[in-house]
Amino acid sequence: MINVDLSKLPEISPKDWQSELSAAHEALLGGTGKGSDFLGWLRLPEAYDRDEFARIQRAAEKIQSDSDVLLVIGIGGSYLGARAVIEFLQGTFYNLRRHKLPEVYFVGNNLSAAYMAQLSEIIGDRNFSINVISKSGTTTEPAVAFRVWKQKIEEKYGKAGAAERIYVTTDKARGALRGLCDKEGYESFVIPDSVGGRFSVLTAVGLLPIAAAGVDIAELMRGAADMMKLCLSPGQQNPAWQYAMGRNAMYRAGKRVEILACYDPDFVFMAEWFKQLYGESEGKEGKGLFPAAVSYTADLHSMGQYIQEGRRELLETVVLVEEPTASITIKQDAENVDGLNFLAGKTLPDIEYQAFCGTLLAHVDGGVPNMVVRMSKKDTHGVGQLIYFFEIACGLSGYLLGVNPFDQPGVEAYKTNMFALLGKPGFEAQGEALRARL
Ligand code: PA5
Numbered sequence: 150m151i152n153v154d155l156s157k158l159p160e161i162s163p164k165d166w167q168s169e170l171s172a173a174h175e176a177l178l179g180g181t182g183k184g185s186d187f188l189g190w191l192r193l194p195e196a197y198d199r200d201e202f203a204r205i206q207r208a209a210e211k212i213q214s215d216s217d218v219l220l221v222i223g224i225g226g227s228y229l230g231a232r233a234v235i236e237f238l239q240g241t242f243y244n245l246r247r248h249k250l251p252e253v254y255f256v257g258n259n260l261s262a263a264y265m266a267q268l269s270e271i272i273g274d275r276n277f278s279i280n281v282i283s284k285s286g287t288t289t290e291p292a293v294a295f296r297v298w299k300q301k302i303e304e305k306y307g308k309a310g311a312a313e314r315i316y317v318t319t320d321k322a323r324g325a326l327r328g329l330c331d332k333e334g335y336e337s338f339v340i341p342d343s344v345g346g347r348f349s350v351l352t353a354v355g356l357l358p359i360a361a362a363g364v365d366i367a368e369l370m371r372g373a374a375d376m377m378k379l380c381l382s383p384g385q386q387n388p389a390w391q392y393a394m395g396r397n398a399m400y401r402a403g404k405r406v407e408i409l410a411c412y413d414p415d416f417v418f419m420a421e422w423f424k425q426l427y428g429e430s431e432g433k434e435g436k437g438l439f440p441a442a443v444s445y446t447a448d449l450h451s452m453g454q455y456i457q458e459g460r461r462e463l464l465e466t467v468v469l470v471e472e473p474t475a476s477i478t479i480k481q482d483a484e485n486v487d488g489l490n491f492l493a494g495k496t497l498p499d500i501e502y503q504a505f506c507g508t509l510l511a512h513v514d515g516g517v518p519n520m521v522v523r524m525s526k527k528d529t530h531g532v533g534q535l536i537y538f539f540e541i542a543c544g545l546s547g548y549l550l551g552v553n554p555f556d557q558p559g560v561e562a563y564k565t566n567m568f569a570l571l572g573k574p575g576f577e578a579q580g581e582a583l584r585a586r587l
Pocket of ligand 1: 224225226227282283284285286287288291345346347348429557
């Protein structure tokens, strides 16, 4: 279960927010707000295509049976969710653990040749499959990566053999990838028109890589569906209302940065996914909390100083997993040279919990209001809940902020410049003007 604790924020009167939250909720559920063409994720945990879901499960089993490595090609919303769930549930060391599941690597999320060369070396002559994911089918980074890896996989297995190992997740009709699927006969999955990239983790975009990594995706969907039932009903008991209210109240009070913190190192990519979800949804029209992330306790020794005493424009949200997934007890030591016998009999989760409590109070005392999102357990069901919670809270929060949370017009600016500088036909004049400025 997900529970939002606002007790460490300056007092907020829920009554003052009731009518704005009700209006945001109605606009979201009724599809009358900005960007309402992109609300396909809202009821997705129940209203998903069962046949396609079964095909995803079968494809994942095939990948598990014939591949040592799955290469996932995608960027932004087309990779962060899958990586987040795999690392959070299967652990940061997933690829190094001795299991029979395929290792999963992500490529096409940068333009680094060194990164690609390292991946080539890691895969070596082992068997691999590719899942290329792009809603538009035209994004440069994954398109370039796919061109490179398509050649490699065809060299290894021949064109026909490669076609059996390439899985495409893209738009149902548009884009270069769709055309390629039709031409080459790749197995393909659909990103619904009404689901934007950063809200697509519970579509084939996230589900195929997640399932290939051994996660029970039916359970993930059940978790999301449970949270959906809770969050679709309006009222102050709704955790998404509480979170959206808390962060908007702090924004209006002058906070400008929201730091998402977690004490679980496996959470790092969940935080990356969160950053995209909130950054791309709210950062527009000169508005929005800047979403940042820290991993505790590591970052208490790097960012902790700034958080405690730097510019007082920070809001901190801690995701706290309540039930530990492992435990180690500190033993008594006869010599006690390290002076740690006061910890004897305590477990690492006990120590970590006190680190959380101490940090929470220190940061609040230092002028950083804290919200705590408590997650009772880190399991597949709970992660499904957490994903849906953050998604719907993001929609509500964007409406409270007064922006369209479902578009991303600002992402185009760099792309246009890059195409112009690379000499893409049609961008010649712009390219010249840009080069003159460099
Ligand atoms: O949220 C979004 O829409 C973006 O982050 C996209 O996911 C990202 O730009 C990748 O786009 P595409 O899937 O079309 O390649």
